[in-house]
Amino acid sequence: MSVQPLAVGQKASLTKCFGPAEVAAFADLSEDFNPLHLDPAFAATTVFERPIVHGMLLASLFSGLLGQQLPGKGSIYLGQSLSFKQPVFVGDEVTAEVEVIALRDDKPIATLATRIFTQGGALAVTGEAVVKLP
């Protein structure tokens, strides 16, 4: 088997649902116990009306995609930018996508566009990842 060289335009994606158990687990890890994420009664008093998933939990899927799929094993995460555009409600499905948008000539470093879509297709999180290739 030969390793396929990375090319601009290559994409990978994964779909996942963060329910109350996953959001509670992330609250413990991040120490972010904002009731907007955890308490339906509190969330009902906000503009969001229902509990929303932590933005950084959504963004964690980029770590999974970059490390497991594209570029895949052995890649080293150098940087990430994130812009949180739309809420994702707890229990909704999301799709995370990464797409190679630049490859450096001088070093084994790739830039990937990173996006999270809601189950309705809205762009919830956008940004770019910079990764050192294996």
Next chain:
Amino acid sequence: MSVQPLAVGQKASLTKCFGPAEVAAFADLSEDFNPLHLDPAFAATTVFERPIVHGMLLASLFSGLLGQQLPGKGSIYLGQSLSFKQPVFVGDEVTAEVEVIALRDDKPIATLATRIFTQGGALAVTGEAVVKLP
């Protein structure tokens, strides 16, 4: 009690240790099962020699600091940049810090410098957060 207005230079921090259980929990959430984080035998074959904490798990502490401490409850996370500078080994203590560096005149939006330090004091993660104030 009056709410203290936010000022440039204000800081908040928290210290935490991510052990094997926390790293395994984050692998489940993020779908990032890179053995560099989870398998000491594999990690021993890499330049890092020991398992390292996922960069995005370290960065999750910014969510906790911003949402719980500074600016605190009701703030809305608009964006985050991250640069991963140094590895953090599983089981080591880290300190996360946020510092207000800019306040917009026209809108209730703050920019905070965000940093993670290793237990040895090295800068492991750096970047900036943009937050809408309550």
